[in-house]
Amino acid sequence: xxxxTQLGSHVSVSEGALVLLRCNYSSxxxxxxxxxxxxxxxxxQLLLKYTTGATLVxxxxxxxxxxxxxETSFHLTKPSAHMSDAAEYFCAVSESENRDDKIIxxxxxxxxxxx
Amino acid sequence: DGGITQSxxxxxxxxxxxxxxxxxxxxxxxxxxxYRQDPGQGLRLIxxxxxxxxxxxxxxxxGYSVSREKKESFPLTVTSAQKNPTAFxxxxxxxxxxxxxxxxxxxxxxxxxxx
Numbered sequence: 001x002x003x004x005t006q007l008g009s010h011v012s013v014s015e016g017a018l019v020l021l022r023c024n025y026s027s028x029x030x031x032x033x034x035x036x037x038x039x040x041x042x043x044x045q046l047l048l049k050y051t052t053g054a055t056l057v058x059x060x061x062x063x064x065x066x067x068x069x070x071e072t073s074f075h076l077t078k079p080s081a082h083m084s085d086a087a088e089y090f091c092a093v094s095e096s097e098n099r100d101d102k103i104i105x106x107x108x109x110x111x112x113x114x115x
Numbered sequence: 116d117g118g119i120t121q122s123x124x125x126x127x128x129x130x131x132x133x134x135x136x137x138x139x140x141x142x143x144x145x146x147x148x149x150y151r152q153d154p155g156q157g158l159r160l161i162x163x164x165x166x167x168x169x170x171x172x173x174x175x176x177x178g179y180s181v182s183r184e185k186k187e188s189f190p191l192t193v194t195s196a197q198k199n200p201t202a203f204x205x206x207x208x209x210x211x212x213x214x215x216x217x218x219x220x221x222x223x224x225x226x227x228x229x230x
Contacts, residue, residue, distance in 0.1 A: 009155060032216035034216070034218070036219075041223075041224065041226070042223055042224065043119075043205055043207075043221030043222050043223050043224050044158075044205070044207075044219070044221045045221070046218055046219070049216055049218060051216045090157065090158065094216065094217070102160060102163070102173070103160075103217070103219060104160075105150075105157045105158040105159075106157055107155060107156060107157035108155075108157050
């Protein structure tokens with residue numbers, strides 16, 4: 001069964017600094033990987049996804065993530081943090097060969113932006 | 116605009132009462148899902164349905180029930196058997212692809228508080 005581990009339930013960065021949110025996954029088959037963002041009292045929005053092909057994927061709001069099979073990682077980065085990036089971020093995985101296709105979420109990382 | 120509508124946004128319930136959360140989508144998606152979100156726990160899957168009149172239990176189905184009589188609607192009933200029902204409930208939907216990742220579209224959520 002697949003699983004997701006997000007390192008750090010809270011991350012604080014200064015405005016303008018690099019954002020790095022860590023995600024490691026476990027899957028017995030090639031995975032599909034996702035990052036979602038949640039603003040307070042709202043649902044989740046898709047930031048980006050990896051399915052096949054290029055391992056560096058770009059998403060909305062300047063975020064990107066790199067799939068590293070050897071490290072079973074899919075870390076999320078943004079070169080320069082903005083105050084509007086403050087939110088909770090969820091990494092998720094589903095198994096590409098499983099048409100039942102349940103999506104498993106990590107426990108989330110809350111990103112704080114310091115002025 | 117297409118999307119998912121969850122109602123009510125806030126709901127208070129006395130212990131021992133059943134309550135039904137509504138989820139309606141106009142995206143023409145085949146699959147619908149219910150997740151429960153608790154602080155620091157991420158999203159946990161309660162039930163999902165990939166086709167009308169069929170649904171499957173997720174990881175934490177005990178104390179919950181669902182129905183899928185129409186493609187557009189997937190209501191969740193929180194029964195008195197659910198021991199700790201206070202949580203944020205998220206409904207999501209997706210198309211069902213023969214290949215490629217199923218991306219979830221989320222509603223804005225319903226916050227249930229048991230008094």
